[in-house]
Amino acid sequence: MDPKHRSYCPLSVALEVFGDRWSLLIVRDLMFKGRTTFKEFQEAEEGIATNVLADRLQRLEAHGIVARRRDPSDARKVIYRLTEKGLDLAPILVEMIVWGAREGRTNAPPAVIRRMREDRDQFLAEIRSRWATTQLPDEAREE
Amino acid sequence: MDPKHRSYCPLSVALEVFGDRWSLLIVRDLMFKGRTTFKEFQEAEEGIATNVLADRLQRLEAHGIVARRRDPSDARKVIYRLTEKGLDLAPILVEMIVWGAREGRTNAPPAVIRRMREDRDQFLAEIRSRWATTQLPDEAREE
Numbered sequence: 187m188d189p190k191h192r193s194y195c196p197l198s199v200a201l202e203v204f205g206d207r208w209s210l211l212i213v214r215d216l217m218f219k220g221r222t223t224f225k226e227f228q229e230a231e232e233g234i235a236t237n238v239l240a241d242r243l244q245r246l247e248a249h250g251i252v253a254r255r256r257d258p259s260d261a262r263k264v265i266y267r268l269t270e271k272g273l274d275l276a277p278i279l280v281e282m283i284v285w286g287a288r289e290g291r292t293n294a295p296p297a298v299i300r301r302m303r304e305d306r307d308q309f310l311a312e313i314r315s316r317w318a319t320t321q322l323p324d325e326a327r328e329e
Numbered sequence: 330m331d332p333k334h335r336s337y338c339p340l341s342v343a344l345e346v347f348g349d350r351w352s353l354l355i356v357r358d359l360m361f362k363g364r365t366t367f368k369e370f371q372e373a374e375e376g377i378a379t380n381v382l383a384d385r386l387q388r389l390e391a392h393g394i395v396a397r398r399r400d401p402s403d404a405r406k407v408i409y410r411l412t413e414k415g416l417d418l419a420p421i422l423v424e425m426i427v428w429g430a431r432e433g434r435t436n437a438p439p440a441v442i443r444r445m446r447e448d449r450d451q452f453l454a455e456i457r458s459r460w461a462t463t464q465l466p467d468e469a470r471e472e
Contacts, residue, residue, distance in 0.1 A: 208348075211338075230336075231335075278425055288417070292338065294337075
């Protein structure tokens with residue numbers, strides 16, 4: 187047994203990476219909300235604590251889900267982006283959003299939820315193509 | 330704001346229910362492995378601690394994802410089953426398994442992963458129909 191995993195079950199492996207209440211919210215902010223900085227993640231409505239945010243960003247980076255770079259327009263600023271492996275989390279997020287939207291009152295626009303359910307492949311293709319346009323040429327090569 | 334949720338985001342709501350390293354492993358055991366008793370969940374290879382298992386089962390039951398009943402063949406035994414709401418987690422599990430199977434070495438049979446990716450709707454339909462056959466007549470009505 188690989189000592190770094192509790193089992194070889196792929197579900198267990200996935201939960202070891204992002205099985206907590208916060209990691210996927212950061213992925214959501216990057217994927218759907220255009221948030222890219224520590225400060226923007228911190229301002230998300232769920233009120234993530236600074237130390238939890240720092241820890242989760244570090245873990246997501248260690249697992250190759252997010253990558254950091256200097257903001258080209260302001261070298262003092264660090265901005266985060268989803269890697270291709272992070273983008274591959276989109277189908278999971280979509281299914282979780284569809285499930286969560288059934289749980290009583292949410293702020294999810296019903297038309298978006300309907301598209302996620304009924305036009306899933308096209309919805310995922312759009313996420314991917316939107317993501318591709320945010321990649322810098324040299325980063326596209328790196329993936 | 331509903332004080333019981335940190336936000337109305339459906340993803341956040343979902344993570345409040347099962348955003349941890351263990352809950353979805355119990356759902357996996359019920360959905361794919363035919364495990365139905367506390368003892369069987371405890372024997373899963375990940376080595377869940379007794380108190381964590383008891384806590385997660387209670388939470389899953391409180392959220393209407395699992396239900397308990399007496400074993401019809403042995404009234405001293407409690408057995409768990411997935412409710413329809415629990416069954417609705419299948420698409421999330423499938424996507425997480427597909428993602429996790431890309432993460433290096435896992436024990437997932439490649440043929441099953443391929444079916445999950447390429448024949449997803451049919452695969453999900455089979456999970457649902459297998460689940461339906463395990464429901465007792467009076468429980469089918471209750472859903």
